[in-house]
Amino acid sequence: MDRDLQDLVAAWLRNSDLSASRRDELLARLRSDNGFRREFVEEIQMHGYVRAAQSSEPRWPLLEEAMGGHEDGPGLEDSIMARLAQMPTPRRQRTWNPWWAVTGFAVVAVGVFLAVQQANLGTKPAVPPTPPSGGMPVSPPAIxxxxxxxxxxxxxxxxxxxxxxxxxxxxxxxxxxxxxxxxxxxxxxxxxxxxxxxxxxxxxxxxxxxxxxxxxxxxxxxxxxxxxxxxxxxxxxxxxxxxxxxxxxxxxxxxxxxxxxxxxxxxxxxxxxxxxxxxxxxxxxxxxxxxxxxxAFERVREREQAEAARLLLAWRAAADALDGDPAVRVHFNFEEQSPLDATLRNRVRGDGAGSDGQIIGARWAQGRWPGKGALEFRGRGQRVLLRLPGMHNSLTLLAWVRVDTLPQPVTTLLATDEPPREEANGGKPSPADARPVRWELKANGQLGFNLFSGLVSGQPQWSALPSPPLLTPERHGQWLCLATVLDAARGELTHFINGVAVARHKPPPGPPLALAHLSLGNLSATDAEARLGVNYGFFGAVDEVLVAERPFSAAELRRYYEVGRP
Incomplete structure (x- = not known):
């Protein structure tokens, strides 16, 4: 990372001291260098969401004013978190470039922070209060x-x-x-x-x-x-x-x-x-x-149905184009299937493609639009089993999901079955040096990607790479586009919600990923976990799943979200 960027991010996140000359130097570059400004915005987006709601430093009231806060609005922490949590869902029919707004906010925000930081040189920083509800933003009651x-x-x-x-x-x-x-x-x-x-x-x-x-x-x-x-x-x-x-x-x-x-x-x-x-x-x-x-009720329904039909056609065209991508290995679009089907068809065919899915317990339901299929999951036992042979260094996981509730500490989206089972073609076991993965949701609203890191006293250990807790109860019942991209060449893992990057990690080095046997919507608990009542079952619906062995770009994910948003 650029030294100037390191110093600026450190000052922003940790309230570290800056001399007056260094502060002015960084502000001058921030105003004049578009690339530097863009990199800084990306970093504070990745690191600053939750920090914004938890800090009591004096820069936050000034930022609240810069962001357009109102005296009669909700509490400061709730207000800032609510605005940040809403950022992943953009307006439809917008033609302006959001970078102007974000960049402008960055310049104003950093200017306010550095001014306050300079005014408080030599003073002891305030101790942030403990956020309520375990760090989760508290929302006003709905009416x-x-x-x-x-x-x-x-x-x-x-x-x-x-x-x-x-x-x-x-x-x-x-x-x-x-x-x-x-x-x-x-x-x-x-x-x-x-x-x-x-x-x-x-x-x-x-x-x-x-x-x-x-x-x-x-x-x-x-x-x-x-x-x-x-x-x-x-x-x-x-x-x-x-x-x-x-x-x-x-x-x-x-x-x-x-x-x-x-x-x-x-x-x-x-x-x-x-x-x-x-x-x-x-x-x-x-x-x-x-x-x-x-x-009128009737006219609203007619317009809604016409709009849904138009969006469904546009999405179908984009989804069909994805099926021709040579890096896509699994694409479940839940289309053209009977409510009695016990098999979920993989639209990708040819060498290296994943298998169809075996539906266990999950029920067919309506997806994002009328006429679009989905599978509804109600927890224990329900899942879809599939196989994806080979080992993989880079990966893109994408799913359109409706989360109804997160009643347990961990809910499985897509995970490698444990322990590795023998593959059907030839009875060969999964390579011992390949890493299982778990793509999951946490009860606090985090989207997580876990990499197997080894056994300790016979118990599996995982390297957890989570997002901020943005899948809060306010978003339950809504269709969301979740994606996680592992880019081996860059050594980077990024989480996306609704086409916007919300977390970035440097994953630990290790062998390729093992996806030979996957479970969608659930994961079998071990005997010890079962005795404790552990359950990984998903409560909600899924109407599209994609697995690709190349990292999708942020622009690709953004475009696919836009064409698929209901």
């Missing part, structure tokens, strides 16, 4: 679910929420598209962008601008939708409200009667089904009833 997302783009500065996300109180600022929000009171909101809506409680929301259709039933009776001038109260029916950028406000009774009033006034009135009112300076006035102005 709603983002149930459907159709061709949506969030406004600048908004986190990229994806379908299935839990929503706490706070603002939703939608630039384009339509989303469905189901509040835990039973109220269902269809929001069409551009719109700005604040979720205040399970029974109340505030619309600053845009269009919202509210589909309500008796369980949501009493739900209130407020605007700058209107209060609309649910009587167990459905209504639409719109607030224009110029401030014009209307309410339309889509089904049944609706109670309306002026914000801050006690009087109310009712409008019946297929009636509409406009708020002006004198009060409420009649206006034409136009239900087509609002996002």
């Amino acid at each position: 709603a679910m983002l149930s459907h997302v159709v061709e949506a783009a969030w406004a600048d500065g908004e986190p990229d929420r994806i379908e299935g996300a839990e929503l706490p109180t706070g603002w939703l600022r939608l630039a384009l598209g339509t989303v469905q929000v189901d509040l835990f009171s039973g109220a269902r909101l269809f929001i069409e962008g551009p719109a700005q809506l604040e979720l205040r409680s399970p029974n109340e929301a505030f619309l600053l601008s845009g269009k919202v259709a509210c589909e309500l039933n008796d369980s949501a009776r009493g739900f209130r939708l407020l605007t700058p001038g209107l209060t609309v109260v649910n009587q167990g029916n459905s209504f639409g409200v719109k607030v224009s950028e110029s401030g014009e406000q209307e309410v339309h009774a889509l089904e049944g009667k609706v109670t309306i009033g002026r914000t801050g006034e006690s009087g109310t009135s009712q409008i019946l089904a297929k009636q509409a009112r406009r708020l002006d300076d004198t009060g409420f006035a009649e206006t034409p009833f136009r239900p087509e102005d609002f996002p």
